[in-house]
Amino acid sequence: MPHADSALVPDSIASKTEFWEHVHSQIQALLEPEQRNWVTNLSNAASLVYNSLLAFPSHFGEGERAVNWCGFYLDAPLFPQRRISPESTTQSKPTTSRLLLGPFNGRPACQYINTTPGKARGVCADAFLQRRTVLVEDVEKYPGHIACDGATRSEIVCPLVLDDGNIVGVLDLDCLAVGAFNAEDKAGLEKIAELLVKSCDW
DSSP: OOGGGGGOOOTTOOSHHHHHHHHHHHHHHHOOTTOOBHHHHHHHHHHHHHHHHHTOHHHHOSGGGSEEEEEEEEEGGGSOOOOOOTTOOOOOOOSSOEEEEEEEEESOOOSEEEOOTTTOOSHHHHHHHHTSOEEESOGGGSTTOOOSSTTOOEEEEEEEEOTTSOEEEEEEEEESSTTOOOHHHHHHHHHHHHHHHHTSBO
């Protein structure tokens, strides 16, 4: 089967629970045991989730109600640091913690999100610091919401937590409709987040 076909959603799927079970199985099929690079795996996962959502308008809407962004924000230490010249004898330590934009599908987004306790704000920062999924029915009523896309009205963010309790980032979904996500979405996305955490070398 062509990889692109993994984002197709069968007509037989009638509920969100069935939808997320299908998406989980499709992601699992794309994750090759010998390919554990997080850039590769998260890129395919973001694309598959985003395009599958667009192919399932009966539950997630279309046009002005469609899901408009799906992707990852990742803990900055995962990214290569700037090389220090051999002549340099000191290396400054970062004064803030932050998430950097990772693989995604949708319009351009915020490049980083501050996660420094006391200074952090937004749904992604809260999910990251609290290590729990945050579901927001109306982002305009969420304190400190960061509007990467002013058209977004609801959001759900799942943390990517390793077995040892460390957290490497978050999975973020945005929608143009108020109240787009519910407990079924939360359960399905948490299962996908767990699968991705176990399938990558961090």
